[in-house]
Amino acid sequence: MPQEKLSLASFKDVNTGQDFLKTCLNSHQAQLRLAVLCGALSTFLLCVQWGVVSWLVHEVVVDEKKISATLSLIIILVMTIVLKVIVTKLQTHFSELASAEICYEIRQVLLAHWNKISPCQRQISPAASATQLIDDVHNMEGYFSRYWPQQMLSVIAPLLIFFVVLWLNWLCALLLLISAPLIPLFMILIGMGAETVNARHMLLRQRLSGHFLNRIQHLQVVKLLGATTQLEDEIKTKSEQYRVVIMRTLKIAFLSSTVLEFFTSIAIASLAMYIGFSLYGAITWGPAQEISLFSGLFMLLLAPEFFQPLRILSQYYHDKASALGAADNLLPQLGQLHHITQTTTAVERPFPISIHSPGPQLYLRDLSIGIVGEAVLAQNINLRAKGGQIIAVSGPSGIGKTMLLNTLVGYLPPIKGQIKILPQSNISYLPQRPWFKNGTILDNITALAPLAEVDDIWQALDRVGLQKELKESKRGLDTNIGDLGLGLSGGQLQRIALSRILLQPSPIIILDEPTAKLDRESRNTVIDVIQALAQSSIVIVATHDHALIQIAQQVIDFASLRYESRS
Amino acid sequence: MKYWFKIIFAAEQKRIQLGILLTFITAISGVALLLLSGWFITATGLVGISLSLGIVVLFDMYMPGSGIRFFALNRTVSRYVERLYNHNTILKLVAVFRGELFGRLLRLNYSASQHTDSKEWLSRLTADLDALDSILLRYTITPLAILLLSIVVTIFSYFIWRDITFLLLVLLIIACLLGVFGTVFFTAKHAFDIAVLQNTLRKKSIEHLEGSFELHCMGLQTMHATPLQKKLSGLNRLETKFRKSSSRVQFCLDLFLQLGLVSVILFTLHNVNEMVISEPVAVLFIFLTVGLIEVVQALPGQFKEWGKTKYSAVKLQHEFSQTTQHSVDLPATSPAVEQLSIHINAHPFIPASKQGLVISLNKNITSFVGRSGSGKSTCANILAGLVSQTELSENQVQYFLNGESLQNTKLFNTADLFYLRQENTIFSDSIRYNLTIGLPRVTDAELTLALKKVGLADWVAQLPQGLDTWLGETGESLSGGQARRICLARLFLRQPKFVILDEPFNGVDKSTADKINDELLQHFKNSKVAVFTHELAGFHSNEVQAVVTDLNLA
Structure with missing residues (x-):
């Protein structure tokens, strides 16, 4: 698909931070999709890997085969593993390449914008602009390289694993589905937690920074008024207050990932119990009798992998929040140019120009x-x-x-x-x-x-x-x-x-x-x-x-x- | 970095130890959950086969079952507690460091603080200090918890099946070395360089933008941005390099761990063939390895920020390790003002000092008159002892006490001196804070009296929140005159021996200014007052002994 480099014109009709990020994504779709493809492929290879491992164990333990007799299985295992590691590396390669290019292009756009806009029209200080160029763009990196591909994978990978488990044992597949009742619900849960935390965190940080800057700027007066000790205590108290509030928000933030963690553990534990009891013969109804050591081990190994993509996504969630914050921050500045170009239209009357005058x-x-x-x-x-x-x-x-x-x-x-x-x-x-x-x-x-x-x-x-x-x-x-x-x-x-x-x-x-x-x-x-x-x-x-x-x-x-x- | 490891460890040893223990419990619960499940399934599978063959086997299914449930729950709970606990530890430490750093900033002397860039200090107080949390969370707790885990796993396998211990140990040691040192070795330099380049870029782009007024109209904007552009692509190249090397380390580690897993599988299954170990134990070790891999795999991700942290750590260490050479002890008693004279020679900002200027305050009120650019504020700074090292070393300013030259410019105790600077200083805080800053205990009645003297009492009274009204950027906006009067009100809450007023009534209308003028004369009957104004009528006094020094050039 044809890819165009980002330019000032790319952001012409962009009004929200969300749109901004989308425009950036669109400009490097191909590489990002390739990264997702690699991720999906690596999940597939993972299934193969655990399947081969379980089969190998089954062969040796249940069928009492000699390990040397399973050479072909071992070769497949090694090849799968090597391939999987390579594909995983390719995934990071593509996503980071795309993200690096996007960030570089955004920076070029910003610089071009700086050079174009009238200095009077700039609404933020040079220091704030510099922060946008370096830090805000840096904050978007994780969204492109990590969050976005993972967002896709967190749907594709569990689905893939679900079908493998379904093929092995429908009851276990059902169990997985029950453990992760509604994946979107999870995402919302994580999202809400992380978003509120991020927003509060940002607000607090801004206030704290504002407070520090205000006091640093008036340092001389503080000293003249003899308030040195008072201020030292004040900063300590503020930092301490900041800590207390941050801790309060972290409690909520960590809770959402703990919920995920909890379901992962529960899924492993209940799968292990169900499989164990079935193998023992304590459960005889449903598809329990079809469970062999192979399918049991295989499903047990797949269970944590089912939740892994979601857990990773929840780790990356702050990438999204900070990228959105940065994009919202950048947009008003970029928007100004389009605003200005519209206003300079005036009807001109001819001036009495003296053509003979040589100077200006x-x-x-x-x-x-x-x-x-x-x-x-x-x-x-x-x-x-x-x-x-x-x-x-x-x-x-x-x-x-x-x-x-x-x-x-x-x-x-x-x-x-x-x-x-x-x-x-x-x-x-x-x-x-x-x-x-x-x-x-x-x-x-x-x-x-x-x-x-x-x-x-x-x-x-x-x-x-x-x-x-x-x-x-x-x-x-x-x-x-x-x-x-x-x-x-x-x-x-x-x-x-x-x-x-x-x-x-x-x-x-x-x-x-x-x-x-x-x-x-x-x-x-x-x-x-x-x-x-x-x-x-x-x-x-x-x-x-x-x-x-x-x-x-x-x-x-x-x-x-x-x-x-x-x- | 070593410096910070030491400081952090010394400050919160107990909490850190407990944090490591919690992290370790989380990790081991995860591993135990997996290995117990693997063992359980294999064991029940075998028992099931035996039972179907009609062999009677005694097997307690409920013990391992509850074990699995226990570890599952434990992993979740301890992970939650561990994360909260460790974050709390580092936040506590950072809060302490922040106070300390600010204290150092406060104790800088005048020369040094003139060179301070408030933005730079802000980044040190916020971003750089925050970067230190990696030192505890990533570089201390994670590797030490993994070390503990390795020890426990080694002991465990030693007692269950001695032969595999060696294999696991080799696997763990190489993986950890690769994960920690490999990552640091291959990525730290790039990450450090990135941090340095980002900092330069930040400064260069500020400069570029500040110049835009002159560059833009000359059509030089794009040309001047060329080096900036080059640096940006340099940053892009560096970041690509950094990412490449960190993903290469991760790739090597992944490959090594996965091949290690294959060898563990083959080794255990071979021993099952040889009847050395039972089948469930074999599966137990396979699952143990799977669990360990999950933990160790995260190491490069934890350590790839090393270079960046180092950058902040080095910058901060510089501030922290500087012994407080800046602070100058204040004299216990301030000198009698009559004996003080200041010679100003060829000062670049005071044109009148070309032929030499002597300031001595021998009367109650001394007025200095000069139009803008005549160096009034510089003179006021010199009087207050705020002089830079260059001004002293080039003999532009010399202090004489009882005819003897003085080196120490901190002449007055802060309590004895009040210097009202030309610019208004309003802290973003309440009115009460703005008035009482630096004073131990002030009653509301005293505050209202001071506000009355500057004619602000009525204004404050009608504010819904009264004295607690917030001022500054985020609060009630003040007019220039109001801000000036707030600064003047601070004066009426003190009884200094020596007062310097630089354009005291800037922005204050004439009739109010006259009233405050009278109050000032009343309040400072027993003090020495130096007033700097741009016109003689700027401050009036009925004192016969008032002197006027004209700073205007003849």
Whole structure:
């Protein structure tokens, strides 16, 4: 059957976690079915194996044959056993192969999704997203490789064994049926137990994690308030409470598997008694007289195998629960993309584009920004800018400057109006807190300016006034920047971030408060660089720094939403 | 790993021993159920044949019958009890470790705690600690119970039929070695590497996502994700390798055990031919082997997580074995504030310190004024003694007491100092908890009085749950001003000698702020107060001796 790799499109119409898992399963049906087939084959070989063993014992014990006279039986036994072990290995091979491929593909889909979605649209923190990529997908593995094949096998295998026993002795088969009155009932029983436990467990864990995280984040204050000892006791108490609740739920969870265990034991015991009494001659009615040592032993050996698939399934049940939880967790994130692609449809009126102008052009027409359906922060912004201009967005903090910038970049959809950038190009963006990753200065520069050569980098650093400092430092460009930017001052970091833009400037450059938190000297350097950048590009800068506002050709004053043009 | 085995064993020796015994009883009941059933059927079969031939045989059918029933019931019950008991043991231990680990986190000094990543600590407190349960449940109890079972089986077979003992022993020893050491040898490295790679991947993907604001608009998103993608396929390769090697071990063990079963069958049946043993005993040993195989077969599954557990164990051991080098003893008495002066030189976050800045608090109220970015909060941190090692070692900050340079920055006893930081800290807990945290015993009347002073008493009174109302993420949402006033109310429950207030009235409206201002002046008549505000009018005092230090650059 044709198999398609999972892609973002595969999950287009998926609405529930259940559907999500099903879609994944469907993409690797062939291998998973092969695994089930191997499992069924291994059950069949198991029946053969125990049949041969029982027959061998019967031959020697009842018919008093010499063991050497049963060579053909022994050869069959060895061959069956070897084959069964091989088939069992094949079963794990196929199921794990499928599961590994599925998980890999889900991860690729997630990564592709991350790269596609606007950073503003992401509703969960990067840390939570990373957890989804690594842990949630990992949690689904067991469902594909273990639970799903076993779910099939837990129907096929007992059925197979039931028919073998039925062929041997209908009363024993009936006994098995009575011991496992309704297999679906069992599954429901196990399912309910495990599900409630899992749900409660997850909830508790989340609460406990939330509690820990809350206290860890406020560690300094805890110490300042002198609550160290109090908190230590508090954590101990919480852990202890957690244990008590977990134990309470485990009692129920283990009970369901104990019920299964109980029926297994009872089936073995009652079969053994029935067969024993029949052989002894104490039971004479029904098919008791037909029982021989062969069929007796055979049925006794098959009895535990009848329940084994179900017992395994109950062990795997938590795989299903955690996979479902993970899928439910993932879906809302994947769903966002489809949501977004629908909203960006606006009727365009032609813009007064001047074809003769060589540089970039930016038009804003009747632009309203804010959160769709919630709040409008600014209305009817109109702007016409071309290369070589600096546009300042001014106003006190918290008024929505950053939101305007995010709308310009395209991360947020405008509530109304249009944005036109010509020619269509990349945009350089410097957020208020520039991004730094855990790595060297060089790593951090090349992440955003991948084409830059080392010579260019030194030149750029010279222009932001960092060359001397870094050349003098021991490790130069290999100086490590921790993920919190430790070791370098805020001003230095800001200038490194600016040098990245210098190395690969886009026609449109957007800067968010580039001079805040800087001392006077670095501020002047930064302003010089901004002016240099504005020679060919359009520079849009959100600021409340007067020096910056002064050098701007146009100002969007957010406080009064006054638009001011200076020519 | 050894470290944890020792600690766990030392902590709950008795419970662990009992746990092993219970597991052993479960295993032996299962084996006994099978072997007794096999023996019973063969014996009755033979008796039946004899009877039909007219030979009189005396056979008690009821003893083995009740034995079978006993083992059947025992297996079920002891399995249930064993699982509960052992889980309880490890959960108890983990709870204790968790408290201990948190204690260590609390005792980190300022420099060290600045470098702590709260997410990393959270994963240590939850996932890593939980991973330790394998050490008890999988690596201790299971193999030891199997060992006990092997010993009992050996003794049993030695007394029933000496010749087979050797065969069973060889079978068991090789199978256990393969199951335990084979699994660890072939899979542990892969599992460990997977855990390491997962951790790196987690960090790298967080970085990648954090950069998306800058990467996305430059069209560099996909390019920057390339190493991440490579790591993902690396993870996929590693996991495949891990699975392959663990299923290979399982395959070898299965094959070995099954062939072992064949040899036991042939050996016993041959001896039946030779009239060395009776038929029922032969079947008994065949069933015994079947029962043992079922138990031993599970070993690779138990031990394949070894590498992963090791990863967590190593990470945690690092935290636990570090002796508390961090904690600094607090002085019994705090120094008189008049004698304290702090020199700040060329501090990167305090522009005004370029030419050197001296802070000394010789008046009752000292105001510091500076606009945003002038390093107010850094100054406040320095005053409170929260300085990093680099700040000290590069002489950016120097403390002088009575003119002598100080190395120990823990100047004040926590009871003597109150530092209201610029950010509001609300714990997700009740209002009562949020106010009384760190205080031994506070009456409701005192709480209400403190709330009254910050103008929140009426608000709390109208809440349905009053002081027990839950705050924080999952509870009642507070406005910035309310949160600020909760933090201020903590102040009125204490009588510290020395108070640092960083933007005390952030988000509080003017008239309320004025009222609280007066209450503060009243409450701290006898304390030294340092106030950091962005404008001079941010805090007013009628004290003649108030001094103002301007942090703004000239």
